[in-house]
Amino acid sequence: MPSGDALLEVRGLTKRFGGLTAVSQLDFDVYEGEILGIIGPNGAGKSTTFSLIAGALPASGGAVRFAGEPILGLPPHAIAARGILRTFQRNRPFAGMPVIDNVLVGAHTRFASSLLSVVFGRAIHEEAERRRHAEELIEFVGLGELKDVPVNSLSFGQGRLLEIARALAGKPRLMMFDEPAAGLTGAESERLAGIIRGIAARGIAVLLIEHDMRFLLPLAQRVVVLNFGAKIADGLPEEVRNHPAVRDAYLGEHAAAR
Numbered sequence: 001m002p003s004g005d006a007l008l009e010v011r012g013l014t015k016r017f018g019g020l021t022a023v024s025q026l027d028f029d030v031y032e033g034e035i036l037g038i039i040g041p042n043g044a045g046k047s048t049t050f051s052l053i054a055g056a057l058p059a060s061g062g063a064v065r066f067a068g069e070p071i072l073g074l075p076p077h078a079i080a081a082r083g084i085l086r087t088f089q090r091n092r093p094f095a096g097m098p099v100i101d102n103v104l105v106g107a108h109t110r111f112a113s114s115l116l117s118v119v120f121g122r123a124i125h126e127e128a129e130r131r132r133h134a135e136e137l138i139e140f141v142g143l144g145e146l147k148d149v150p151v152n153s154l155s156f157g158q159g160r161l162l163e164i165a166r167a168l169a170g171k172p173r174l175m176m177f178d179e180p181a182a183g184l185t186g187a188e189s190e191r192l193a194g195i196i197r198g199i200a201a202r203g204i205a206v207l208l209i210e211h212d213m214r215f216l217l218p219l220a221q222r223v224v225v226l227n228f229g230a231k232i233a234d235g236l237p238e239e240v241r242n243h244p245a246v247r248d249a250y251l252g253e254h255a256a257a258r
């Protein structure tokens with residue numbers, strides 16, 4: 001069990017869309033360097049939870065603290081600036097731009113150069129530093145050979161890796177991945193698992209939504225299970241896998257679908 005203060009504390013988080021409660025009284029913590037899995041059937045409220053934490057949607061209730069400070073209600077750019085970044089269920093590249101520039105955009109979303117630093121010539125130094133960091137991240141995700149090619153020529157799997165490099169360029173303290181293995185080949189998924197482990201090893205907290213249990217269970221240290229917006233179980237991957245409510249609500253449904 002992790003000890004010390006949680007980096008992210010979610011308490012009573014609730015989101016209603018009209019009559020539908022998409023996220024209901026949700027509580028969980030995430031620690032630095034930890035990989036926390038979030039599972040649940042389609043429509044369970046997983047992506048909505050990420051949108052609430054990222055500030056992309058207003059919450060209907062509850063509290064979220066990050067590094068000890070309340071963040072619910074802050075605009076998305078302010079939450080990103082504190083170090084919470086995510087990748088989406090679909091890739092969102094800046095078409096027509098080379099890989100390296102796509103990653104640099106990630107650095108700029110968090111660190112806009114101030115007018116003063118421009119005046120004193122620091123901006124040039126900062127830009128060189130960002131570029132060096134972006135190149136390092138492109139190497140880290142395994143796209144080193146492709147840093148100057150237009151993003152349009154990347155495969156789907158390479159596009160996913162680019163999204164990760166771009167988020168890392170914003171120097172996150174918490175990364176949220178929404179179904180990162182969806183659409184990847186077996187080999188690409190394995191590579192992705194290694195990258196996510198590497199991110200956690202850098203001390204970054206990881207929140208990971210994933211339907212593919214073969215991908216998620218070996219990767220996550222703890223798993224939270226959602227059903228109809230509410231947490232129905234949490235614990236170690238092997239505990240969660242054998243939880244009767246999980247078998248009924250989730251694994252059962254998926255086993256039946258196969």
Ligand SMILES: Nc1ncnc2c1ncn2[C@@H]1O[C@H](COP(=O)(O)OP(=O)(O)OP(=O)(O)O)[C@@H](O)[C@H]1O
Pocket residue numbers: 017020022040041042043044045046047048049
């Ligand atoms: N902007 C919205 N307006 C209205 N309802 C929404 C909105 N976004 C999500 N919902 C509803 O909220 C519920 C939770 O959706 P959410 O996308 O969070 O589920 P999910 O667990 O990510 O599902 P999936 O596994 O299919 O990605 C669903 O019933 C969905 O239809």
Ligand SMILES: [Mg+2]
Pocket residue numbers: 046047048089178
């Ligand atoms: Mg989703």
